[in-house]
Amino acid sequence: MxxxxxxxxxxxxxxxxxxxxxxxxxxxxxxxxxxxxxxxxxRRPDGGEPGRGRYAGKTVLVTGATSGIGRAAAIAFAAEGARVGFCGRRVHLGREVERLIRRAGGEATYLRADVRRPEEVERFVDTVVRRYGGLDIALNNAGVQKPFTDLHEVSVADWDDVTLTNTRGVFVAMKYEIPHLRAGGGGVILVTGSSNQYATRPGLGSYTASKNSVAGLVQAAAIENGTHGIRVVALAPGMTDTPMLDVHRPPGDTDEQWAARKAEFGRQGIDAFKRMATPEEMASAALALASDGMGFQTGTTVVVDGGQLAGL
Structure with missing residues (x-):
């Protein structure tokens, strides 16, 4: 490095x-x-210096960090001392996350970028690298889901939106991150996958297909970049209580009704813990996977699902 x-x-x-x-x-x-x-x-077991965050001195890039897992991860990396550059489409939410991190004494820069637009991703990555002097860790997290729809009824427009965001968006981010990581002597690329790669549900065909493709990207990038000191790993959450779920919210549900419905999703869908994960739990997993303690982990998908798949 x-x-x-x-x-x-x-x-x-x-x-x-x-x-x-x-x-x-x-x-x-x-x-x-x-x-x-x-x-x-x-030296601490996790590779950090005593009395300092384990990511002090590191530059971390996060896509899709205006809400959900990306937001929680940006905040968590910054709390551990990292300089965080993050993007998302919703400017007001991005600025809010930036303010939260800075008020807590962290360092973060929000830049608006849509992973469906390669030129915006390139500008985002290059700006973060220039501002912070390099790149150490990238979490390619941006993703979308559509309302439950049988595969033959999915519109081509919705299919394209899911694929452009969840799959091509990861490819584009890697395309512009890898040269910087190679130039700096290595680093870590994390990708948000999904337990749906292994077992899906009716109505999630486009989402499942996109996340299976992400697993292939992780494998290819890992074997191409291992000798350059770059690890590439996918984190596959199970059901997680993020705003992404709101596309499934029935019209007319009050906040209380929707919260109760989500709690029931968790009880029915996750046999071990009987609840959905929080974004903060997924962020914690991302920090663990990016750490030096996982230095021989690459080219794989790590499932963090609270026992969801175990019960199927």
Whole structure:
């Protein structure tokens, strides 16, 4: 990785003062020096420096971060010290997330970009890299779902919208991220997949097809970029309570009725936990997958579904 990104930063002088210097000299150490083994003992198991966020000094890019899993992930990475550049189509929500992160002491930049438009994605990626001096982690999360519709009744327009967003949008993002990651010596690409890759439901044909295609992109990108130090992994959530579900909200439902309906979805659909996941739980999984502790994980889809598939 680039200078200043992967090495220890801000090491403490634990042997300050004359007495400490004398003790260090007696032990064969220069004043203020620390052995490699001492540094290793102080380093956190997740690869971060003690007293700092595990992503301090890293630049993280997130697509589709104005709501749901992307929003939660942008906030979580920033809370762990990362500089976060994120995009989405809804400007007012993007600015809101940017303000939340900055008010909490984090660093974030929102840029409007639609992953269906390659020129906007290229501009977004290049702007984040210029602003923060490189790229370490990309979470390609932007996605859409349409109301439950039998496959033969799905309109071509809806099919195209799902495919352009969920599949081609991931390809386009990777296309512009990979050169920067290679130039910087490596990094991590995460992609939001879906448990629907393994078992779908009636009415979700276009969504399922798009996420299965994403799995293929992850495999191809992983084997092409492993020797460049780039890991590529898909996170496959199960049912998660995000605004994406609102396309299935029956007309006329009050907020209370819709909340009760979603709770029932969780009880019926997830046998182990009997509830849907929260966006924050998926963000936590993304941070774990991006960490150095998962350094040999690539080319796979990791299911985080609360036991949804286990009950099928």
């Amino acid at each position: 680039r200078d200043g990104k992967s090495g220890p930063v801000g090491r403490r002088n634990v042997l300050g003062g004359a007495a400490a210097a004398m003790a260090a000299a007696g032990a064969g150490l220069g004043a203020g020096a620390r052995t490699a083994s001492a540094r290793e003992r102080d």
